[in-house]
Amino acid sequence: MSHDPKNGMINGSNGAGSYDAHDEAEAEAEAEERAPAPLPAPPERVAELCAACMRFVASKYKVSLDGTPDTLSLLDQYVREAREAARERPESVELVAPAVGAYLGEVMRQEFGGEWWAEGDHDAWRLYFTNVYLAFNPIGMAREAITMTEEPGWHAHMALDPGERDEIEARLAAMPEVDEEEYYLPTTRLDVVTAVVETLRARAEAAGIGDVTFSKEDYE
Template identity: 60%
Template structure:
């Protein structure tokens, strides 16, 4: 997914400060998400453009890839890394975040800028591909411990979904958005809406 393919601009949210020019993702992430774009284009003839509108296609790609992984388990690592990089980049552009992507993908993190929130998008993709939790891949949404109970209560208030839908990239995108909005509302109530977070804070 090149800057040309995504117009090189992050999504503009009216409730956040105007975004700076979006910096490119780290090389390891760029390589993986470009692979995802190629894989999806080869399979469906559609070019992913880095927006949330394309996540329904990523959902279908994940569904179809499950059979491939069942037949060839070694494919999981490549497919999860590529799909996770794409999902993470969509989230980064939508909400504002930076990648920590050094070494093995199990250690990658997406660190949010406008709320204190982090997780590993590759972990989310692995769980989507196997329809089960993946221990050690940090797919859980990590927040300030003081906010955890409120976040859990907010998520508990959501309608139930079946297990297959729960793990899909589009569902996880929606859940991240709900948590993001919850944390932003909390910051507004405490007068800290202008606070931002960097990698040093994590």
């Protein structure tokens, strides 16, 4: 008598192919335990600036940012036009940069995990990463994206553990070169941060400390 292997899989007559709801429930529970906990909402001041950035972009292009890296190219275009506006009205940087920086920082926080410090003047703000030792001010990054110059006192550059700096510098030096216009754009900044986070995570995993996390207090 011929045997149709599909019968055992569909009807459950073959123990190896049988369906067990209990096993599936256990697998789902284990997956939920491994999944990272949802991040808390950003501070109110950050959320307000993110909303402003989304309004600015939607008003100009009739397309909405979605809070993910997928639409950062739209923010790039907004920054390019903000550069032109800043040449005519330098004061516009004070309005646009906080909104762009808060939005970019929140995209990064959602992507990699982190904690905002958003009190006082904007130059004091920081994004502290949770799973690697890394911090910077995204609003400083946004100012540099618009002015295309370094902004002293705005802490746009990454704060790293001194013992990890050489490896990070080597990793960044190996990245493809880009021109100045592209160098400061949000998508390029995200690419750089992604490379840094991946390098630091690989280093931590290799050292057996991949489960170590950081809070704001660790950066003080």
